[in-house]
Amino acid sequence: MDGVEVLGAISPSRAGDFLACPLLYRFRTIDRLPEPPSPDAVRGTVVHKVLEDLFDVPAADRTPERAGDMLVPAWEALLEAEPGLAEMFGAEGPDLAAWLASCRTVLDRYFDLEDPRRLEPAERELYVEALLESKLLLRGFVDRVDVAPDGRIRVVDYKGLAIDTPLPTPTGWTTMAEVEVGDQLIGSDGRPTTVTLKSSVHDRPCYRVTFRDGSSVVADNVHLWRVTVTRRQEQTEQIMDTEGLLSELTALRDQGRPSSMWVTAAHALELTDRIDLPIPPWLLGAWLGDGDCRAGSLTVGRDDVHDMTVLVKDNWHGSARVREDSSAHRITPGKRPDQCTYGHDEFKPPTSGHPSRRCASESRHADQTQSNLSLTGLLRREGLLHHKHIPLRYLRSGTHQRIELLRGLMDTDGWWNKVRRRAGFTTTDDRLAAGVVELLHTLGINPCHFQKPYVNAVRDDRIWHVIEFTPTWFNPFSLPRKANACRGATTPLQHALASRRVIASVARVPSVPTQCVSVDAADAMYLCGTGFIPTHNTGKAPAEGYEAKALFQMRFYALVLWRLRGVVPSVLQLIYLGNGEILRYEPDEDDLRATERKVEAVWRAIRLAHESGDWRPSPSRLCDWCSFHQYCPTKGGTVPPLPEAVPPAADASVDESSD
Incomplete structure (x- = not known):
């Protein structure tokens, strides 16, 4: 711009800084304070470089494998230019191999969004600048410019967005760290859902979200939740991040309504029946509730002995011996008397006039599994004694098998509270209590789990577990005495309240590594934590504020290209490599004129701040990621004095770095 009067120059990044926080703009542009490199930012730089260089190779060779081969050289070249980046991988930083693997994941995700073999960009990492009539110079770097044969222009920009959190799966459990794309989790509808995307590891502010039933999950501040909020008999469903939960819950408490925000409980898991259950589910539940831990017998009260005997025989293929004990009865399920241990019903003929119990197929036993066992034998084989x-x-x-398992537990150690109209189960076995809570969660039931000391003069002191719940869609008892008391006792209002996972607290906790996944469920929800908490895809779409900032940057570049070439770009395309989404926007001249007015207004505000010395901070959620806490008064820091030789306002905003 030699010989042309320029009042100032600005890039979209620096304009974005001032819009976010004037003090941040000052620290970066005027004070030029150093900022430590972040693994996420450097990952973006390396991936950008690979995607830029990828278009230098022949179209047919632009494959995920080729891009992966270019990754390490791109990182090594960057490290050679900036040796200090190696400090990111110290004792407190990420593992280098894991970080490079996360770069590869981001690169692979790009190929799910575009096929670079079918693209020939007109420009890559294009430096652009244009002088407005106000003598303000706009400049920056555009990731990619595509030009169609008819002259239409597309501007493309690449964007990137507690790993030990347990996640229930259709076959058991995994963790956020272990789950991979293609694995199956469980959706809020109870059906298996496939992981389609997984983020890199983040180091962000974290919170523990605790629910009224005692369940809790640690999540970072931008993790998304689908919640329902009640205000004056009106319910609204919202999607908000974890910090939004904290703000909303604080406001509700101030209004005296701390129980007015909740997550809707998940549906029962829809899983197919298993044929590999050696013990009928009801009988296993009954033994777990009131069985002898040393043998396969059940202790039954005198009033229930007839009905329990019928239930045992309905659920057992063998014999059932009933004998009276000192104060109760014992039912012992045994083998079928007409079969051998391996299930054969033919025996060898008697010899010497004595009956024989030797199986006629004895020679085949070595290659078979014992199938005709007593309950004691099955329990021993399964490691349950x-x-x-x-x-x-x-x-x-x-589903039906799990219901029968619960009914066996409830028919023995369960009870019905006719006053509270709730069912309950008690045990002093810690592991059994955890299993019952998990079983209830798999059936779409939200239990309350209480613990209290259990003092006994004979046995060692233990913890007494009390698990209560409201039956909603099935009767949890088979024993007629209990089933009749429960039948029809609950109300629709109780059912509605039982489906709420009320949020009790949101508390800041020390930061831990976090990740997120996206699933292919229609509502973008999956279950997390041992409490089977429904949570939303994180990173499904960029946060509204982030998206607005990104679009401002794209409009900025579109404005520069319009002023340079006289053509309004037909499409602005943001490719979010972090979550695998493409956002497209079609600008027009009115949009770009509005962007020009906004940029000029930002520049006037910058000049005014420079003249007045008023670089006030603008606190927001972005503060948690800022590198300048030691200098910011909102974080208890002290603002350093301005440099002795402060450049004139026209030069203060000049940004030589690429965007």
Whole structure:
């Protein structure tokens, strides 16, 4: 711009800084304070470089494998130019191999969005600048410019967006760290849903979201939740991030309505019946509730002995011996007397006049599995004797099988509270209590789990677990005495309240590494935590403020190209490599004129701040990512004095860096 009067120059990044926080603009542009490199930002730089260089190779070679081969050289070239970047991978930083793997994941995601073999960009990393009539110079770097044969222009920009959180799956459990794209989780509708995307590891402010039933999940500040909020008999469903939950909950508490925000409970898991359950589910539940831990027998009260005997025989293929004990009865399921241990019903003929119980197919036993066992034998084979717990295969069995398992538990150690109209289960076995809570969650039931000391003069002191819940869509009892008391006792209002996972608190906790996934469920929801909490895809779409800033940057570039070439770009395309989404916007001249007015207004505000010295901070959620906490008064820091030789306002905003 030699010989042309220029009052000032600005890039979209610096304009965005001032719009976000004038003090941030001052720290970066005037004070030029150093900022430590961030793994996320450097990942973006490396991936950008690979995508830029990828178009230098022949079209047929633009494959994920070729891009992957270019990754390490791009990183090594950047490291050679900036050796200080190696400090990111110290004792407190990420593992270099894992970080490079995350770069590869982002690159692979690009190929799901575009096929670079079918593209020939007109420009890459294009430096552009244009002087407005106001003598303000706009400049910056555009990632990519595509020009169609008819002259239409497309501006393309690449954007990038507690790993030990347990995640229930159709076959058991995984963690956020272990789950991979293509794995199956469980959606809020109870059906298996496939992971389609997974983010890199983030280091962000974290919060523990605790629900009224005691369940909790640690999530970062931008994790999304689908919640319902009640105000004056009106309910609104909203999607908000974790910090939004905290703000909303604080406001509701100030209004005296701390229970007015909740997550809707998930549906029962829709899983197919299993044929590999060695013990009928009801009988296993009954033994877990009131069985002898040393043998396969059940202790039954005198009033229930007849009905329980009928239930045992309905659920057992063998014999059932009933004998009276000192104060109760014992029912012992045994083998079928007409079969051998391996299930054969033919025996060898008697010899010497004595009956024989030797199987006629004895020679085949070595290659077979014993199938005609007593309940004691099955429990021993499954490792349940002296070790009561609900095996995982039962917790992920078919819906009816899980209901029968629960009914066995409830018919023995369960009870019905006719005053509160709630069902309950008690045990002093920690592992069994956890299994019952998980079983209820798999059936779409939201239990309340209480614990209190259990003091006994004979046995060691233990913890007494009390698990209560409201039956909503099935009767949790088979025993007639209990089933009749429960039948029809709950109301529609109770059912509605039971479906709410009320948020009790949102509290800041020390930051931990976090990740997020996207699933292919229609409502973008999946279950997380041991409490089966429904949560939303994080990164499904960029946050509204982030998206607005990105679009401003794109309009900025479109304005520069319009002023340079006289053609309004037909499409602005944001490719979010972090979550695999493409956002397209079609600008017109009115949009770009409005953008020009906005940029000029920003520049006037910058000049005014420079003249007055008023670089006031603008606190927001973005503050948590700022590198200048030690200098910011909102974080308890001290603003440094301006440099002795402050450049004139016309030069203060000049930004030599690329965007």
